[in-house]
Amino acid sequence: MQATHIPTRSELVRRASEIIPVLQEHAHWNEEHRRIHDESIEALRQAGLFRLRMPQRYGGYESDTRTLVEVLAELGQGDGSTAWVAWVLAGNTWLVGMFPDAVQNEVFATPDVRVSGTLSPTGKAEYQDGGFTISGKWHFHSGSLHSQWSLMAAMSTTPEGTPTPLVALIPTKELEVVDDWNTAGLKGTGSVSSVARKVFVPAERMLPALSILQGQSASKQNAGVPIYRSPMVPAIAAAASGVPLGLAKAAMANFFQRLPERGIAYTNYARQAEAPITHLQVAEATMKIDEADFHSSRAATLVDTKAESDDTWTLEERARVRMDTAMVARLAKEAIDILNTASGGSSIYSHVPMQRIERDIQAANLQGMMHPNTNLELYGRIRCGLEPNTVNI
Template structure:
């Protein structure tokens, strides 16, 4: 049972619906037998189930439990757990390819699942003893990583006392662990940003997720009141931003030595790409049957319909190339020293922001091509549109911020944002 207070206790309806990960993990030999092709095929096979539950997941404002159980049984959540701790440690291209079928079927579920998988990368930035403890207790984590607004971490003997309330708790409805950013005050200097790790039963989940899009993510608020965090259950964020954290020291360069923010940007872009790809498929099928009022032929025979479909397809393909290239390149820029690396991280962020804009445009173009029926609540197209519009509002995809940062870097000015 989660801790409660009279002021902001989690409503019983939400408490009843928060399902911790449980203990139905795969045997080690079953995990070892999973290849990239096997995992991708399993996720493709799950697409019809995910699609069949998308509408009810949106109504319930959380990922569907049957879908979540199927994802667990597929081995998907082992993607970014290091091999030395029993995981798959697959490359970013496999991560993208395995996630896309889920994101196509339900972008909200794809969003929650891919963040749950990617957040194991953050566990790999914890001290080695903590990694062994965490992955010894649960062979992968289901954990939100909430950064804003940051809490306060007060140093005490053996660790910190943590308090705060955080928004955007993606994964919290199935969480076993929680990661929260906090500021450690420093006398006479800037505070140190630290990521704190705790068990899900030690936080309060507050029912706030009432959204026009991405409703099925269940990204409710999280609150902590004066919780003790051991020294080993946290890391300073700054070194991890440039790929110089515990991940590199323990696991070497490459995946766990890559910069943090581009990894986040890639993760959050995959569901938008899935929505764009699915919109193209649904638009193509709809054009074959759609006859506009006053017309005697299907829209697929009209040049306007063909051009809209082609434009949407090309936008989605262009976005996918950008996202995949950024994921591969991020494995390499961890080897670049500062200050040059900061400019590369800024550029990758801006490139992915433009790719997400292309995904949104692809979905809008498809919706405009197929008539008013696309906005019926039983039509999945309207859910794709609402989901990508909310995804687009994520701070890492704010084009004004991303392009200003890149422009400043191009003319030799220092960044004017801490989100790098």
């Protein structure tokens, strides 16, 4: 069960970079069919990228957050939807590492297993001898079309009558798919809704949501592994920043790819590259991408440093990771908006990646864990000495 070779960060980033052409080739198909192409999923598998957050004893790499961010930033340069799904699958695979070891043995018996999920507690869990019966409907179930297992949150009631959220690990095939993913952006993620109708889940495949939020693992074998000492929200939020960063870099690459052949309509600039406005646009977009890279790097470094030292997190540190992720999303969007504006009317054709990148970054900025307004407000509250207005920190 031991991995024969643990790739270095640079090797994993190189593998991700090498499959960018495959992801680009299928990006338009992904949008049209509202799911990731099987060849893109297979490319991720062959590159070993489903093993990033899997325990080493099952052949995984136990990669740190910085590695995950850099890999996702490469994938985002190929296709934002594919990078998004890779982020979700990596995060949920990591969460399985907090379940009891016997449960991990069952899940990770499948090579390159994929685990999706959504932790909004919109389901209901009712106690039954030996476990719980789960019913409910969950939206935004990214990765479910490609996963064998799903982590779904549901509300239960303690013996004292107190509502409490639980997380259930369910075989994805036991959930019904609601084909409702008709969206403006990140169309290729296939983030359909899922329904459970009285699905029985054994007690060992249930964990309190608050334990997961605090990084309290039920695994004995993972107890000393640094990546499993991180609270959930900072770890997953920091990793998420790789996706918008990759989209911004993709926009810049696409802009320069088209630049030599473009003029500026209704001006005497036969070559767009000679216009001062182009120089200002390129410089400003570049600086915003550099700033986004800073926030992404700072968030990942904090998560990894805390995991290695096992130091206690402060509220401000937790909120700052969410704020950093929000700033990556906002700065990436601002950079892409500049480059999209500079790309002219011809960029609205569906075969031009810029228009897809623009829609994807708009959608990414609306996701709760990345939403700039939500996360900057949270950070500001704590800086001002107030209590957080959420448990998701």
